[in-house]
Amino acid sequence: MKHPSRPVTRREFVASSSAAVAGVTLVTSLTGTQAQAAEAAGPFQAMGTRVGEVFDSTAIVWTRLTATPTRNNAGVVVPKRANDEPKRGKGDSKVSVPVEQLEGACPGAPGRVRVRYGTREDLSDAQVTEVKAASADNDFICQFKLAGLKPGTVYHYASEIPGAPPQAAVRGKFETALAAGAPGNLRFCVMTCQGYADRGHPDGHFIYPSMAALQPQFTCLTGDLVYYDSGDPDAVTARLARYHWERMFSLPRLIEFNRQHSTYWLKDDHDTLSNDSGPGASMGEFTFAEGQAIFRQQAPLDADGPSYRTIRWGRDLQLWFTDGRDFRSKNKMADGPDKTIWGVEQKAWFKRTVQESDATWKVLVSPTPLVGPDRKNKRDNHANEGFQHEGDEIRNWLKQHVPENFFVITGDRHWQYHSVHPETGVAEFSAGPASDQHASGSPGENPQYHKFHRVKGGFLAVTLQRDGAKSRILFEHRDVMGKVVYSWQKERAV
Ligand SMILES: [Fe+2]
Numbered sequence: 001m002k003h004p005s006r007p008v009t010r011r012e013f014v015a016s017s018s019a020a021v022a023g024v025t026l027v028t029s030l031t032g033t034q035a036q037a038a039e040a041a042g043p044f045q046a047m048g049t050r051v052g053e054v055f056d057s058t059a060i061v062w063t064r065l066t067a068t069p070t071r072n073n074a075g076v077v078v079p080k081r082a083n084d085e086p087k088r089g090k091g092d093s094k095v096s097v098p099v100e101q102l103e104g105a106c107p108g109a110p111g112r113v114r115v116r117y118g119t120r121e122d123l124s125d126a127q128v129t130e131v132k133a134a135s136a137d138n139d140f141i142c143q144f145k146l147a148g149l150k151p152g153t154v155y156h157y158a159s160e161i162p163g164a165p166p167q168a169a170v171r172g173k174f175e176t177a178l179a180a181g182a183p184g185n186l187r188f189c190v191m192t193c194q195g196y197a198d199r200g201h202p203d204g205h206f207i208y209p210s211m212a213a214l215q216p217q218f219t220c221l222t223g224d225l226v227y228y229d230s231g232d233p234d235a236v237t238a239r240l241a242r243y244h245w246e247r248m249f250s251l252p253r254l255i256e257f258n259r260q261h262s263t264y265w266l267k268d269d270h271d272t273l274s275n276d277s278g279p280g281a282s283m284g285e286f287t288f289a290e291g292q293a294i295f296r297q298q299a300p301l302d303a304d305g306p307s308y309r310t311i312r313w314g315r316d317l318q319l320w321f322t323d324g325r326d327f328r329s330k331n332k333m334a335d336g337p338d339k340t341i342w343g344v345e346q347k348a349w350f351k352r353t354v355q356e357s358d359a360t361w362k363v364l365v366s367p368t369p370l371v372g373p374d375r376k377n378k379r380d381n382h383a384n385e386g387f388q389h390e391g392d393e394i395r396n397w398l399k400q401h402v403p404e405n406f407f408v409i410t411g412d413r414h415w416q417y418h419s420v421h422p423e424t425g426v427a428e429f430s431a432g433p434a435s436d437q438h439a440s441g442s443p444g445e446n447p448q449y450h451k452f453h454r455v456k457g458g459f460l461a462v463t464l465q466r467d468g469a470k471s472r473i474l475f476e477h478r479d480v481m482g483k484v485v486y487s488w489q490k491e492r493a494v
Helices: 010-029 032-041 207-213 238-249 252-260 288-298 344-356 385-401
Strands: 049-052 059-064 111-118 132-134 141-146 154-160 170-175 186-191 218-222 262-266 309-313 317-321 361-366 406-410 416-420 427-430 450-454 459-467 470-478 484-493
Touching: 049 154, 049 170, 049 252, 059 111, 059 154, 111 141, 132 141, 170 252, 186 207, 207 252, 207 459, 218 361, 218 406, 238 252, 238 288, 262 317, 317 344, 344 385, 416 470, 416 484, 450 484
Parallel strands: 049 262, 186 218, 218 262, 317 361, 361 406, 406 427
Antiparallel strands: 049 059, 059 141, 111 132, 111 154, 154 170, 186 459, 309 317, 416 427, 416 450, 459 470, 470 484
16 A cells, blocks of 8 residues: 655755744744643644564654643544444444544644654754655555664664644654664564553553553554444444544544554454455444545554565564554355465565574464464354464474464454464463453353453563573563462573
């Protein structure tokens, strides 16, 4: 997909850059009242910032310009569709007011924005990006790809609107990946499946302050980050789909977490379109193709890069992020060698890059399970009978090529588990849903698979530690408050 933002012309760039430089001088000479007036006029950044696709020398900073400084907290709440009611059809979202008047809406506003970034917290060494234009064409979203960064380094940044007072900027930080050869200890978190109505606290899910307390180097947001088909309302138009992102990611706890931590964003069925969805599907006027484009716009992602990617984090860790939606066969297709979730190219890329990697530990973060076990009536993922052929192919390949140092972490399932595939020994950790209220659906504990099984919310924390000539990887299931409920570790000589 092409990035929707219009390139700024040289003339506009020169004009806005000089205005920006002048703006800094101007702001320092504004009286308190004038500064307040400039800030009151907006635009604002009511959804904060996000930093994604952080590699050892690049990162993407995301922001969205808004008409108001905070979300619409006093707006209309759409009542949830009853479970036995059908999903809304075209033009029937049960929304009787303009989307801007809904609870949690953050109407966008046109304007200009740039990012100042550097290694010092006071940004005294900062570089500044070009100024970009936010408009309705790009849902008022601007993404900045920062390059030439130093590996294994904390960067501070300010997302600022030229001419606005400095206090209107959103400040944050992120940490770049360690260079491939560098040994280093690190921790990362994995979360998935966050409902809105069942988030557990008005300000957002408890897992966010709990993950922040662990000071992870990065966090994987592993799909179902909004539920378009939650019924409160169903996203039967692209505008309502965008409303789901506005409402969720303007929650104070999510803003606070996302501005301070690097994140990798993966999509699944509910944040692309609807339950178990794939190419060609639609919900009312809203199509799967629109859902793919909106995810790429709402998440800090490369505009043109593949939806699957791998990242090296130092000597000891390489991660794979797969896409389970873009290339999949229809769920109802008869199983066999041609039925796929990953598609031919992604599968070849996965096998090639896993074999090429000399990382001590190799971890696949997948939006859907590879091991399970899952419910018998499901036919959406590699743990289901409907995709058993490809599931067996991948699991057997892993057994043959990386039996010692490869792990799967999965999103999607609304219960936490550590399971080991009985025939191939492939190990899988399910992060679990983002709140206790969102937990359900397990077919039950299965002693043939499970080392751990818990139908509650939480997240997964993974810690890598060097100890002399050994590297240790530690997987911890944590509850929503951050308490360890299960841990498992393995060591390797390095
Ligand atoms: Fe989910």
